[in-house]
Amino acid sequence: MSDSNTSYKKRGKDYPIKGGLRTLPGKYYHSQEIYGEELEKIFYQKWMLAGRGEEIPEAGDYKLFDIEDESVIITRTKSGDIAANxxxxxxxxxxxCVEAKGHFESENIQCPYHAWTYGLDGKLIASPMMQSLESFDKEAHHLHQANVHEWGGFIFVNLAQDPISFEDQMGTLIEKFKDWKLSELKIAHTIKYELECNWKLILQNYQECYHCPGVHPLLSKLTPFQSAIHDCNKGAVMGGYMKLEPGVKSMTMDGEPAGTPVCDVQGDDMRRVYYYSVFPNMLLTPHPDFVLFHHIMPRGNGAITNTCHWLYHPDVMADPDHKERLQSAVEFWDLTNKEDWAVCEQMQQGTKSRRFTRGTYSGQEDMLYALDQELLRVLGHKSPE
Ligand code: FES
Ligand SMILES: [Fe+2]
Known part of the structure; x- marks a missing residue:
């Protein structure tokens, strides 16, 4: 009997597969058991993107960060800090709290059941009739805290009891993209996509342009697919850049800029579009004139919500010409996103087949192999033979 990991069958004859790194087995996209492990070892342990600080500008504003069994309330406290409980x-x-975002009018968080009430920072401030219990210790009933960290205007949370430091997980990212002054940028546009595919397929799709000539005719005119260069492959953070074709200024419908250069961006960076995946749930795409990011949240092993945001400097957004140019960048990436989503969803379906065991990566997909290895390392799985 032929082993489809090492050979393929054609007209009854076995042909060996030579060379090429192998993809993950199909079960990594479909097994409920592996998804359960990913939740425990990745999503409940690692730093994850939860949004932008500007989403909760005022004291009392909040947003929820929900993933499967867990829900965290991210609030702006009276001192201006961000708390996550x-x-x-x-x-x-x-x-x-059940609404995805809102504002605590009373500047506290009250449970609807018996009215225990907590400050915006999670401290218990009222617990009706509990004072009659002599041993009741209010201090010990602070909401369970999640870990929170702000970088570049992004909010990251970590649900672990004993988390890895943000610096250890995201080291490479911290010093990168300083010229974009990410914390000064604001969300100019948002599109939420609901996709029927495993979360890893989106990260993989983002890290290779082998698919670009066939899937993205317009993108391929603006950035030739052979121009992809990987400049970072360090655990949770990996990526690189693609060069803009001569005469092309940005990733828009007509290749013209979507705005003036972002903050201090200059030199080589004016000719590049960076593609950084921040494992496990962020894709960061700095352009010379705007920044795009994807916020990925799994909904089971075969579905995700992928929210895409376009960031601009507020000065550019105040420019009356800005709207039309922004629209061109939005239109370009919405088109490109949908081209990607279609093949990712088709791959989700195809890899369910009993005939799919593993595939073979091309020489342009080494980053995907690195992503797979990072996944296997975090899950504590041996690399499949
Ligand atoms: S469960 Fe929240 S106050 Fe009783
Ligand atoms: Fe793509």
């Missing part, structure tokens, strides 16, 4: 009442465990 588990959305779990310390009385009897009720999920307190």
């Amino acid at each position: 588990f959305n779990v009442c310390r009385h009897r465990g009720t999920r307190m």
